[in-house]
Amino acid sequence: TALIILILGLSLGLTLGRRNIKSTFFSRCEKFKEYDCQKLWDAFQQAYVNKDPCKVPVEAYDPLIAAAPFKHQCNKTMFWSKTKDVVHGLTAKRNDCFVTLEDTLLGSVLDNLTWCGKEGSNDTFTTGCPGWSECVNNPVRSFWNRSSAAFADVACGNVTAMLNGSINTPFNPTSIFASVEVPRFIASRVKNLNVVMVIQKNNISNCTDPSLKNLRQSIDTGITFSCKDVSESRIQECGSKPEIACGACW
Numbered sequence: 001t002a003l004i005i006l007i008l009g010l011s012l013g014l015t016l017g018r019r020n021i022k023s024t025f026f027s028r029c030e031k032f033k034e035y036d037c038q039k040l041w042d043a044f045q046q047a048y049v050n051k052d053p054c055k056v057p058v059e060a061y062d063p064l065i066a067a068a069p070f071k072h073q074c075n076k077t078m079f080w081s082k083t084k085d086v087v088h089g090l091t092a093k094r095n096d097c098f099v100t101l102e103d104t105l106l107g108s109v110l111d112n113l114t115w116c117g118k119e120g121s122n123d124t125f126t127t128g129c130p131g132w133s134e135c136v137n138n139p140v141r142s143f144w145n146r147s148s149a150a151f152a153d154v155a156c157g158n159v160t161a162m163l164n165g166s167i168n169t170p171f172n173p174t175s176i177f178a179s180v181e182v183p184r185f186i187a188s189r190v191k192n193l194n195v196v197m198v199i200q201k202n203n204i205s206n207c208t209d210p211s212l213k214n215l216r217q218s219i220d221t222g223i224t225f226s227c228k229d230v231s232e233s234r235i236q237e238c239g240s241k242p243e244i245a246c247g248a249c250w
């Protein structure tokens with residue numbers, strides 16, 4: 001009987017797992033009132049369904065992006081690299097100050113999900129999908145590349161980026177931030193790029209890191225660059241005290 005229960009449990013888990021992504025998509029999507037979630041789900045699925053999961057190029061998501069375009073969020077756009085938890089800990093409480101891609105419809109609907117299709121099937125799978133680096137054109141990676149590009153395209157005014165002072169190369173050329181977002185900042189829209197270097201107890205780098213010099217040199221000359229070392233606790237404080245003005249967070 002133990003074996004039967006195990007098998008039943010596994011198959012139930014698989015069925016629910018497969019259903020789950022659709023129901024997760026819809027329940028997250030329905031929080032954004034002004035969108036047709038069925039239309040977005042269809043646009044999402046067409047990107048990868050019935051395809052080899054290593055042959056989904058970034059352009060496959062063009063129709064999805066077109067169906068839920070990003071709005072300009074001047075002076076509030078927040079980018080990050082290897083600081084997801086700190087950033088979202090802050091933006092969950094201070095979306096009056098900062099907006100990340102995960103605060104937008106598409107970013108929030110697909111955050112932390114894995115999906116792929118299979119040739120000859122119209123299903124969406126959530127297991128057995130290629131890992132981030134297994135092949136470049138996998139459904140998840142192409143989605144984040146495409147949506148990050150679209151999100152960076154509408155950034156304007158003061159732009160903030162949180163980088164991680166606890167790793168060797170806070171501005172890493174292979175990151176989405178460096179390879180997709182920064183190249184899209186143009187001086188006619190983006191005025192300042194303000195880097196916040198998140199400093200934890202055991203930090204090994206800060207604003208003086210050579211990779212930050214690369215960042216400064218790679219942006220348009222018309223964009224003013226700044227970098228500030230800020231302790232993680234200071235960032236958390238900004239989130240827990242709504243009376244702190246956005247401009248006084250650090």
Ligand code: N1C
Nearest residue numbers: 079080081082083101102112132144148175176177178
């Ligand atoms: O490669 P990264 O960081 O530099 O990408 C982060 C950068 C942010 O500014 C976001 O705008 O790119 C955007 N972005 C997401 O919003 C996002 N949400 C979830 C990029 N990746 C995102 N993910 C997942 O995090 C994604 O599946 C991949 O595994 C990581 C990349 O994060 P990173 O390496 O810390």
